[in-house]
Amino acid sequence: MLRDGLNTSLNFSEYIKLLTETEAEDLNIKLNSCGYQSSDNLNDLLNTVELFIEDQNLSKEITKENLWNELLNNGYVLGDRILQLQSPTLYGADVEELQEYLSRLGFFSDPINSIFNSNLEVSVKQFQENRGLSVDGVVGMYTSIEIRKLLRPNLGTSLNEAVKSFKRDSNTISICFDVDNIGNYKEQNDFYQKIKTHCTEVGVSVYFSSEVNQDNNEENVVGYVNKLNPSLFLKFAFKESGLSINYFKGKHSLSIIGEQLSNTIGLDKEITSQGKSLPILKKTKSVTLIFNGNFYQFNIEELITKIVNELKDIYKN
Numbered sequence: 001m002l003r004d005g006l007n008t009s010l011n012f013s014e015y016i017k018l019l020t021e022t023e024a025e026d027l028n029i030k031l032n033s034c035g036y037q038s039s040d041n042l043n044d045l046l047n048t049v050e051l052f053i054e055d056q057n058l059s060k061e062i063t064k065e066n067l068w069n070e071l072l073n074n075g076y077v078l079g080d081r082i083l084q085l086q087s088p089t090l091y092g093a094d095v096e097e098l099q100e101y102l103s104r105l106g107f108f109s110d111p112i113n114s115i116f117n118s119n120l121e122v123s124v125k126q127f128q129e130n131r132g133l134s135v136d137g138v139v140g141m142y143t144s145i146e147i148r149k150l151l152r153p154n155l156g157t158s159l160n161e162a163v164k165s166f167k168r169d170s171n172t173i174s175i176c177f178d179v180d181n182i183g184n185y186k187e188q189n190d191f192y193q194k195i196k197t198h199c200t201e202v203g204v205s206v207y208f209s210s211e212v213n214q215d216n217n218e219e220n221v222v223g224y225v226n227k228l229n230p231s232l233f234l235k236f237a238f239k240e241s242g243l244s245i246n247y248f249k250g251k252h253s254l255s256i257i258g259e260q261l262s263n264t265i266g267l268d269k270e271i272t273s274q275g276k277s278l279p280i281l282k283k284t285k286s287v288t289l290i291f292n293g294n295f296y297q298f299n300i301e302e303l304i305t306k307i308v309n310e311l312k313d314i315y316k317n
Contacts, residue, residue: 012053013046015064030068033075034093035251057278074251078147083116083139090116093251098139100253101147102127111226112253113282173311174205174230175304176286178221179295181210182238187296198301202308205230222283231311232261233288235280236295242272243293248282249275257287257314264310265303 019027024040031038031048038048049067053060056070073092078101080094095116102108107130108123121137128135131146177195181188192208199206209224210216216224225233245266247258259275266273271293281288291298 011060012049012062012064012067016046016049017042019045027071030071030075034071055277078139079141079144085116085118085121085137095120096250097252098124098147100250101151103253105147105150111283111285112248112250113279114250114277172205173203173232173308174207174228175199175307176207176209176225176228176230176233178209178216178225178233178235180236180238183296191296191300194300195304198304202305204304204308209233218280222280225288226283226285228286230286232307233284233286234307235288235290237290237292238294239292240294243270243291244272244274246274246276246278246281246290246292248277248288250277250282255281255287257311258289260314261287261307261310262289265306 016027021040024042024045027045027049028038028040031045031052034052036048036052038044050060052058052071052074053062053067056074058067058070062070076092076094078094078097083090083095083098091114093114096112096114098116099108099110099112099114099120102120102123103112105127107127108120110119124139124143125135125137127133127147128137128143133143133146179188179191192211196206207228207230209221245262247262248255249259254275258281259273262273262275265271276290278290281290
């Protein structure tokens with residue numbers, strides 16, 4: 001579901017074209033603070049805002065007020081504001097940064113989703129108790145300073161789910177698939193059967209969060225995958241033209257295994273590999289890849305073999 005609940009018939013490009021010079025400068029500053037390089041040039045702003053909207057899974061009919069709010073939330077760094085459990089729920093880049101840091105320090109093990117929920121509050125309290133701070137679950141100046149003080153400068157950015165995956169036994173690889181139900185029944189069924197048969201042949205436990213002619217919403221898929229906790233979750237999203245792979249990459253966090261798998265497969269198959277912070281990538285605990293394109297044209301057996309061999313090399317090392 002899109003976070004922007006208020007839709008309008010006015011596309012974002014229309015009101016950006018009407019921005020004053022001061023508003024354009026402010027928009028450019030907000031985009032830069034979110035990690036998007038742009039300029040005050042109108043075309044640059046339009047292209048960069050469109051990329052931001054796509055990355056954040058927002059509607060192109062997002063209101064100007066909501067766009068500015070999303071930019072503001074994604075531009076925060078830890079310490080800019082007080083973080084705590086409240087309603088409406090706090091979310092943003094500073095929450096992602098907090099989750100990533102607490103993950104590195106061993107206090108947080110949920111997916112990095114940029115949302116300040118009750119599990120994150122518990123992690124904050126555990127950290128505060130461990131460091132002799134006031135245990136209130138509120139991340140103010142002192143808690144932020146203590147977190148930063150403990151982080152080693154050379155400690156690489158790593159998403160907790162990717163780190164945990166390294167501990168797996170390379171002989172017990174399991175893969176969960178989610179396939180967009182596109183095409184006729186025979187085409188869909190053949191694709192499922194190829195996956196099942198080849199996974200069995202290469203000794204991989206195979207699961208499906210989707211079935212032929214079954215429409216699963218994202219919430220149910222994420223719930224199923226997190227309960228199953230496979231070595232890898234692969235989503236095949238149908239797209240008429242172009243081939244691409246997405247792995248999780250936030251402003252402060254990264255799925256290392258996801259990036260390695262995506263880049264290796266992408267180079268081998270000349271498929272575009274790109275890190276995204278799409279909801280399904282953020283919410284799943286397992287390493288997750290999204291394949292975009294006409295997947296019925298894939299040599300799925302070859303793809304599975306490539307993925308399994310790469311996973312075994314990763315776990316071995």
